[in-house]
Amino acid sequence: MKTDELIDLLGANVEPVKRGYMRTALLAALAVGAAAAFCLRLAVYGVPANPFSGEDVGLKVAGLALALSLVVVGGGFLIKSARPGEAGRGALIIIGLLLLAIFSAGTIALALASPSAWSGMVFGPQWAACFFCIPVFAALPFATLVWALRKAAPTRLALTGAVIGLVAGALGAAVCAYHYPSSSIPFLAFWYGGPIVLCGLIGALLGPRLLRW
Amino acid sequence: MDLRSDEPELRALMLAGLDGDAAAHKALLARLAAILRAYFKGQFARIGRGAADAEDLVQETLIALHTRRHTYDRSQLLTPWVYAIARYRLVDYLRRTKASVADVPIEAAAGVLADEDPTAVDSTLDLMKLMAQLTPKTRQAIQLVKLDGLSVSEAATQAGMSESAIKVAVHRGLRALSLLVRQRSPS
Numbered sequence: 001m002k003t004d005e006l007i008d009l010l011g012a013n014v015e016p017v018k019r020g021y022m023r024t025a026l027l028a029a030l031a032v033g034a035a036a037a038f039c040l041r042l043a044v045y046g047v048p049a050n051p052f053s054g055e056d057v058g059l060k061v062a063g064l065a066l067a068l069s070l071v072v073v074g075g076g077f078l079i080k081s082a083r084p085g086e087a088g089r090g091a092l093i094i095i096g097l098l099l100l101a102i103f104s105a106g107t108i109a110l111a112l113a114s115p116s117a118w119s120g121m122v123f124g125p126q127w128a129a130c131f132f133c134i135p136v137f138a139a140l141p142f143a144t145l146v147w148a149l150r151k152a153a154p155t156r157l158a159l160t161g162a163v164i165g166l167v168a169g170a171l172g173a174a175v176c177a178y179h180y181p182s183s184s185i186p187f188l189a190f191w192y193g194g195p196i197v198l199c200g201l202i203g204a205l206l207g208p209r210l211l212r213w
Numbered sequence: 214m215d216l217r218s219d220e221p222e223l224r225a226l227m228l229a230g231l232d233g234d235a236a237a238h239k240a241l242l243a244r245l246a247a248i249l250r251a252y253f254k255g256q257f258a259r260i261g262r263g264a265a266d267a268e269d270l271v272q273e274t275l276i277a278l279h280t281r282r283h284t285y286d287r288s289q290l291l292t293p294w295v296y297a298i299a300r301y302r303l304v305d306y307l308r309r310t311k312a313s314v315a316d317v318p319i320e321a322a323a324g325v326l327a328d329e330d331p332t333a334v335d336s337t338l339d340l341m342k343l344m345a346q347l348t349p350k351t352r353q354a355i356q357l358v359k360l361d362g363l364s365v366s367e368a369a370t371q372a373g374m375s376e377s378a379i380k381v382a383v384h385r386g387l388r389a390l391s392l393l394v395r396q397r398s399p400s
Contacts, residue, residue: 011239084297
């Protein structure tokens with residue numbers, strides 16, 4: 001085929017592209033994924049009677065705030081990553097700092113406590129359920145974000161997949177946050193932060209397969 | 214970094230094309246074809262591949278630039294966007310054809326897309342053969358709107374489909390074509 005023929009083909013009856021189309025599509029995918037995870041959570045655990053009560057309310061709010069900031073910053077990175085030629089380094093640095101903050105807070109809290117209390121702090125009630133529920137709830141926003149990014153043009157597939165995983169994991173953690181107790185900072189760091197990072201790793205592995213175009 | 218001196222001109226064509234100006238879009242693709250040809254030929258010369266392979270890649274990249282044009286941010290420069298897509302297509306092509314990807318350096322978009330090469334050779338793509346693999350409805354929509362040059366409403370009347378169905382079919386068809394182009398066995 002001659003290239004001129006192809007140009008004629010592509011250049012015939014060109015449709016206008018809506019301004020801000022990419023951003024809207026990605027934000028819609030994020031919102032749908034978050035809503036789906038939330039609905040699944042309601043279906044599985046029912047409506048929480050009084051989510052923000054009890055002695056761990058401060059930790060819960062802090063965990064929720066961290067998870068949601070990961071979602072916001074990660075979402076900002078994905079909008080950049082959907083467009084070829086944009087680096088989004090700032091967002092990546094903030095994501096790194098947020099993760100670092102979560103894990104160093106957990107480690108410092110352990111260091112300040114006596115070793116005999118460690119096991120109680122880390123293996124708080126329902127740690128395993130918390131660890132496994134987050135990736136399950138993350139699956140829905142992961143799917144909607146991958147679907148949206150496939151229509152875009154990411155050029156760094158593993159990195160984009162990793163951030164999709166982190167954002168989905170953070171959404172999963174936010175959804176789980178007021179069902180499971182957050183009895184201590186190390187509990188929050190390891191059983192919420194851990195699964196989020198795990199989701200990021202899975203995303204990095206799947207990214208090159210799922211996002212290729 | 215020094216950009217191509219015609220960056221503002223290319224970007225103006227792109228912006229007009231995004232607003233639906235077909236002539237500007239076509240002019241842009243023609244200019245970019247020459248730029249991409251020089252880039253791919255230069256890269257292929259290093260690894261000992263011929264001009265027909267480079268032309269395949271020029272066409273693949275043109276399809277990608279067209280079907281992904283909604284990913285261009287109107288407030289940004291055009292050349293880095295084009296270069297990122299061209300480089301992605303090149304790496305994907307080399308990976309598909311089992312060549313070494315390590316040979317493709319990451320360079321600043323400016324220096325790489327500096328030259329132009331207007332001497333097109335035929336690619337190994339056979340459009341009609343690829344079209345035959347599309348579903349009949351999609352093929353008809355592409356034929357009417359893109360090859361026969363009918364307007365969307367004329368094509369809708371002729372095919373007995375709604376205008377939005379025609380638009381969707383054309384969009385899907387181009388996506389499917391770009392997939393077929395990449396999946397065909399390397400010559």
